[in-house]
Amino acid sequence: MNESPVGITISDPSRDDNPIVYANEQFEHITGYAEAEVRGRNCRFLQGEQTAREPVAEMRTAIDAGEPVTVELRNYRSDGTEFWNRVSIAPVRGDDGEITNWVGFQQDVTVKKERERRLRRKERRYQSIFNDPNILVGLIDTDGTVIDINQTAMEYVAATRAEIIGTPFPITPWFDHSAEIQRDVREWIERAAGGEYVEFEADLVGPSGDPYTVAGVIRPVTNDDGEVVSLLISDRDITERKERERKLQRYEAYLEGSTDIITVLDDDGTITYQSPAVERILGYKTDELIGQNGFDFIHPDDEAAVFEEFTDLIAEPKNTVTVECRFRTADEGWRWIEIRGTNYLDDDAVRGIVANSRDITDRREREQALTQLQQRTETLMQTTTVEETAQVAVDTAQDLLGAELSGCHLLGDDPDRLEPIAFLDAAREGSNEPPTYDRQADTDPPSKLVWDTFERGEHLVIEDTREYDGLAEVTPTRSAVIHPLGEHGVFIVSSTTTDAFDESEKTVIEILATALTAALDRVEREQELRRQIERLDKFASIISHDLRNPLNVATGHLELARQECASEHLDGVSNAHDRMEALIDDILALAREGKQESESEPVDLAAVSTGCWQTVATADATLVVETERTFQANPSRLQQLLENLFRNAIEHGGADVTVTVGEVADGFYVADDGPGVPEDEHDRVFDLGYSTAEGGTGFGLNIVREIADTFGWDIRVTSSAAGGARFEITGVGGSDA
Incomplete structure (x- = not known):
């Protein structure tokens, strides 16, 4: 590679500001300035905004000391472009040793500086990769011998770097627990040495016996001629990720197999997963709700309460809340569901709110029926007549059970007849009045069945009237429950359909019949009590009028007798009158005690x-x-x-x-x-x-x-x-x- 030309300048330190007195053609080639432009100027005109202060200060120090110096600094050409300039200056001395001139040598080293910069960047990149605390990195020869290994990788073996370097990589402690793994490593090295980019994943065992998993690559390192000269191995510990994947797989299997609806929502309520059970319970296709906001399907009357619970839920990781609400079905109906939501937003395997929902519509209807039953039984305890009491019971059977043929039949003046006291219109069975059940009517199947049940004192459940000879032909009832009411009569809850009452409804009937019996007992007691009070009132009236009037007459005659004669016997009569007065007062108090x-x-x-x-x-x-x-x-x-x-x-x-x-x-x-x-x-x-x-x-x-x-x-x-x-x-x- 040819050296760049050298520009030469000579300056005169004997003149102010040490001006340039000579510049060669190479200087003009490097800087763009001709000799005539620079003669008489200090060479600092080459400096600019990006010129570092340190090399400039170093040259000034050398000049002050009269010593040569070489620096590299950023200078500017005449057109304003930057270049890296290697500047060497040296003093020229006369015979007396005094400095007569300064000689400067300029050389454009921009290309070299850029090459050095790229080299340093590659070096930093290599070091950052090699020393990454999160990556296991090794450099091995093409024959598999370990050239270098980073400290992160060494934390997984009970050995030192000195023991590892120079050892064939397949037999190092990372793989000595498994001959199969060692064979795989040899194969990977051979493939990478042949120029292949090899990806791998391996299950390994640490020094303490704990398993872990790594995944990475073996990269071939080539020279300028494309020849593989070494292999760079880099991998990561993916044990936690693999465990999350296994957990997610198990969780997905649970979601798919659950009989309840499993829903995953993000933090604004958008549905990101829906289990197949949603089709069976709510009628939606499995993926039909994905991407929609779950709150759009909640009944308006329940939405505020559910949103409040959801807000509390997302505020705390792993928090769990339970809420009940009505959810719109695919056919635009409503089903009651119980939602148990858990916050897994921070769980990498889920990253959402997991809602486990089950259909509680039947339970809510039962609860509602029981609430109504409780209210009706409380009403039964407040009735005042037998007729009112019985009517409340049959109305309740209609409202809670849809039993359209219900009626209450009680003993009246005739001990052989169960008279209809309360009934629904449908119980008239096509005639103007509901039936009366006669003990002596042996040819009437309903009468015989009802009287047998009443006298036996045990309730009877009829799932289908066709099971009883002659019964289906004379009554529109197809199923019924007959409950004796103690000594009062019977309570009949019936329907025009077979098997009309399930077990919970039969329980409701039993509770209602028991409450009706107690209410009839109470009404009879209260009626008897009223009759007693009426007798007490008459008794009190007799005492107050029929006894007190003769006493008052006797007292008046006593006073007249005292005026006509003085006798000690009159005091005895007076005492007797006083005792009679006290007796009358006390008897009146007792008679009125129950009325106060x-x-x-x-x-x-x-x-x-x-x-x-x-x-x-x-x-x-x-x-x-x-x-x-x-x-x-x-x-x-x-x-x-x-x-x-x-x-x-x-x-x-x-x-x-x-x-x-x-x-x-x-x-x-x-x-x-x-x-x-x-x-x-x-x-x-x-x-x-x-x-x-x-x-x-x-x-x-x-x-x-x-x-x-x-x-x-x-x-x-x-x-x-x-x-x-x-x-x-x-x-x-x-x-x-």
Whole structure:
């Protein structure tokens, strides 16, 4: 390669700024400047914007020191183009040793600098590849001998680089666990040495026995003549990637085989995968929904709740949420589905939200039916007549089960006939009235079947009336469930189709029949109770009118007798009148006990006690209140309870008795310091008519127990600290103020 021409300049340091006094033709060839243009100028005019400061400073230092120097720097030609200039300057000295001139030599080395730059770039590229911490790199000879190996590769073997270099690559520790792998490596080397670009993948075993997988290439390295001179091996550890691939394969197999709908969505809800189960459950082709947003198929009433759950889901990796919603089907219907979504956005094998969805339409319908059944049974518990109760039951059978031929048949005045009490219009069976079932009608198959079921007391399921002789010919019913209602009658739920009721619907019928039986029992009890109350009202009226009027007459005559004569026997008559008055008051209280309202409100025990004390004839008795308890009760009935306890204390303890109202756990007590109640009589004090006080009616404590029972409270008698009687009432709830 020919050297580039050398431009020569001579400068005169004895003149200001050391100007050029000579330039040869080669200088003009290199720089584009003629001698006439540069004579008298300092050579710095060749410098420009990209000229580095360091070589310029180095030349100045040499000039100041009077020493020669060679530098390479970027200069500019007369047309403004750049070139690399190798500049050598040297002093010329006279006989006296003084510098007379400076000689400069310029040489264009641009081509050489570019070649060096490309070489350095290749070197950096090679080093970056060879020393890449993520790549296993080795350089081997064409015969397979290891020339060099990087540190990343050495981390996979229990050996040193010195032990590896110079060793045939196939027998190095990477492959000594398998003769088959060694054969493969030899084959790969032979192919690469022949100029082939060889790709490979190998399952290897590390020093600790842990398996790993690498994948890479063997590249032939050629000289300028195309001859293969070495082989460059580079590979990566793909163990994690292979495991992800295996995991993904297993996951895909699970998705394809799942009976539930498996959906994968991205973070905005777009469907990226759909399992085949979507066709069976929702009617869509497997790939029909891919690319569409899943929220577009959710019922508008459910979309907000589902979106909220989805937003929470994507906010946290591995998070899981479950939501129920209605999803549009391919035929524009709706199915209830339960979606269990898990966030796998950070999982390289999935990168999405995995939704496992199952059809819960039947379950939701059952739940809805049970909710309606609960509401209807609550309604049954609020009915007031037998007819209303029965009609609620048959209407429920129609609404929940579509049982269009249902009816309720109960015993009436005739013990041999089950009369239709409630029925649906369709149950008329083509006549003006629904059927009556007669015990004596042996020739009527429906009557015989119904009466047999009622008397046996066990429900009967008829899947197909054709299974019963003569039944199909006389009734439009094709399937039915007959439930006895205790001693009331039967509840018949029927349909015009065979096998109309599945197991869950039969359970609904059983629950409904049980609730109907309980409701009929309740209605009968309440009707009997109303009759008793009416009798009590009459009884109270007799006491209030028929007894009190003669008593008032007797009392008036007693006063007249006192005016005509003075007799100690008249006091006995007066006492008898007072006892009769007290008996009438107590009997009226008992008679009206079942009629009093039981609505409760918060009451202050201390305030009520003090108020009651003012209404009782207390003489010289004393009330002590040691409580701040409040609880729920009917104020008037609580007042009646306390007044009777106070009267009882005064009657048995005397005019100067001290009565104390205090607290016990979950309740309160009323105690006195009177003579008390003998222990063997504690169980009898609340019995009707029991009294130990002279003139006592024996009704007061019985009334107290009746009121306590109405509230659901417990009451017992014991001895007070002073030896008197102590009545404890518990179960009142409430709290201490």
